[in-house]
Amino acid sequence: MRLALDEARRAAQLGEVPVGAVVTRGGELLAATHNRRELDLDPTAHAEMLAMRLAAGRLGAWRLTGCVLYVTIEPCPMCAGAAVLARLARVVYGASDPKAGACGTLMDLVRDPRLNHQIEVVPGVLAAECGEVMREFFDGRRTERRGG
């Protein structure tokens, strides 16, 4: 999660909403990246999506069986849906997202028994730090808008 936090801070420096994500398997680092929606002009370029795509490229397989996703903010419905499709073993996240969190907060797509795969969830890891990176980013943007 420390590495995901580093990625989130990198995103903030680039003007992106600061979310960082890492994918590992058996202790091996497969991918570490951050949200790139503005940089790539791509509505799907959330940190988790890019990390899963990078990991799949690294493994040469779309099934990320046995893989763990670490992400600084609770995944949204798109990312949670992708995690199910990718057959991730576990999602470890930092701060909860009351507005769009789809791993237990607003809804719980990754443990929906009607879908064809369920994922273990570990919430709240370094939650305060992960949330703080977001708060600082949005506070900074508000200050900018006020011309401060």
Added chain:
Amino acid sequence: MRLALDEARRAAQLGEVPVGAVVTRGGELLAATHNRRELDLDPTAHAEMLAMRLAAGRLGAWRLTGCVLYVTIEPCPMCAGAAVLARLARVVYGASDPKAGACGTLMDLVRDPRLNHQIEVVPGVLAAECGEVMREFFDGRRTERRGG
């Protein structure tokens, strides 16, 4: 939807689960593509995702405001979540998906009032043909497996 069906049939020829998708705005075609999960070894490479990414690239913006997604099969949670993030105006789909449909069948993410955008849904357009392309594909795979 005819164009999306052509794309689905192209996917089947390539050994991909045959789902096709098209994005338009104001009658202009922005993207037409199909599922490429196996070809790209990418768990996120559903037809809808690729079509939205192509359309965003074409428009030079991640917000697909005013855009319509046509897709042969009801979008899954990942694709429905992406459609909300992309601010699509409308989703038009062919056959419903009782196993993972997230635009009104198994769940309804695109009209969830708790999320920050809602999308108009037009279900059942050329549903029989869209479903038939899927059935033929899976029947063919079962026959192959039996060595028939």
